[in-house]
Amino acid sequence: MSELVRVEVEGGVHRITLNRPEVRNALNRRLRAELTAALLAGHAARVIVLTGAGAGFCSGQDLGDAQGLDEAGFEGVLNGEYVPMIRAITEAPVPVIAAVNGVAAGAGANLALACDLVIAAESATFIQAFTRIGLIPDAGGTSFLPRRVGLQRAMGAALLAEPVSAAQAEAWGMIWEAVPDDRFAAVVAARAAQLAAGPTGAYAALKQALRGAFDQPLEAQLAVEARLQGLCGASADFREGVAAFAAKRAPQFTGR
Structure with missing residues (x-):
């Protein structure tokens, strides 16, 4: 560079x-x-x-x-x-x-x-x-x-x-x-x-959902949300977020 x-x-x-x-x-x-x-x-x-x-x-x-x-x-x-x-x-x-x-x-x-x-x-x-x-x-x-x-x-x-x-x-x-x-x-x-320090995987999914939202009707967008939320819900970051919430501590996200 x-x-x-x-x-x-x-x-x-x-x-x-x-x-x-x-x-x-x-x-x-x-x-x-x-x-x-x-x-x-x-x-x-x-x-x-x-x-x-x-x-x-x-x-x-x-x-x-x-x-x-x-x-x-x-x-x-x-x-x-x-x-x-x-x-x-x-x-x-x-x-x-x-x-x-x-x-x-x-x-x-x-x-x-x-x-x-x-x-x-x-x-x-x-x-x-x-x-x-x-x-x-x-x-x-x-x-x-x-x-x-x-x-x-x-x-x-x-x-x-x-x-x-x-x-x-x-x-x-x-x-x-x-x-x-x-x-x-x-x-x-x-x-x-x-x-x-945030959940990188969730951020990537969020960007994909929001940036495509203007080009799709509601039903299609709801399907996108469901698919991406499924990926986020299966992630280590989601498990860490829930565990941190229960323990009243800051989460340690890894992007996985």
């Missing part, structure tokens, strides 16, 4: 830091490839944390890297580079936290929204900046955004391309929480530690 992506692993937490602070961590081809590799490596951890170096989380596509692309070129970059990157998040068997430390714009905003839990510093902003340069939201934005905030707010955010503050994003349900800047690092660390 080069200096464009920093990876730190400790206590089951796989922390990935985008490291192009001079351009607010804009996504060029090399960074996209290295980020995808780092995310896939994190599938073997217990939780992944994704954040940005410097003052921004991610300012989206590096426009200098997109110069000269024609219709086929744009489509090829999205299918060949962005799709694997987003899938490395959504298909991760462990929880993925976006720790949004500053501006998240364009594809950077949707990179955050792809994650399971979004925690933002109060000074952070989210901007669907695409129409400012004649584009539509990509990197999964047309899927993630309306599912999180509803069609009208998604339309407004995308059409007007205005910044949405972290506090507003929390109020809309776009993100999990906005926290004061001076507490941001501590809150992210605590959430990551909490998830890293």
Whole structure:
């Protein structure tokens, strides 16, 4: 891994830091490839944390890297580079936290929204900046955004391309929480530690059930719940959870 992506692993937490602070961590081809590799490596951890170096989380596509692309070129970059990157998040068997430390714009905003839990510093902003340069939201934005905030707010955010503050994003349900800047690092660390100590198998099943819920009628979703709950109910983590509850102690989950 080069200096464009920093990876730190400790206590089951796989922390990935985008490291192009001079351009607010804009996504060029090399960074996209290295980020995808780092995310896939994190599938073997217990939780992944994704954040940005410097003052921004991610300012989206590096426009200098997109110069000269024609219709086929744009489509090829999205299918060949962005799709694997987003899938490395959504298909991760462990929880993925976006720790949004500053501006998240364009594809950077949707990179955050792809994650399971979004925690933002109060000074952070989210901007669907695409129409400012004649584009539509990509990197999964047309899927993630309306599912999180509803069609009208998604339309407004995308059409007007205005910044949405972290506090507003929390109020809309776009993100999990906005926290004061001076507490941001501590809150992210605590959430990551909490998830890293949790029942990893149940988390994987939970992600599968919730991420597929919008695409299925109730009867089909009830069947998914029953199947996945059967797997969870047969796990060592379930037995440990019940034993810990009875003994009034903290459970020691192993992910099995």
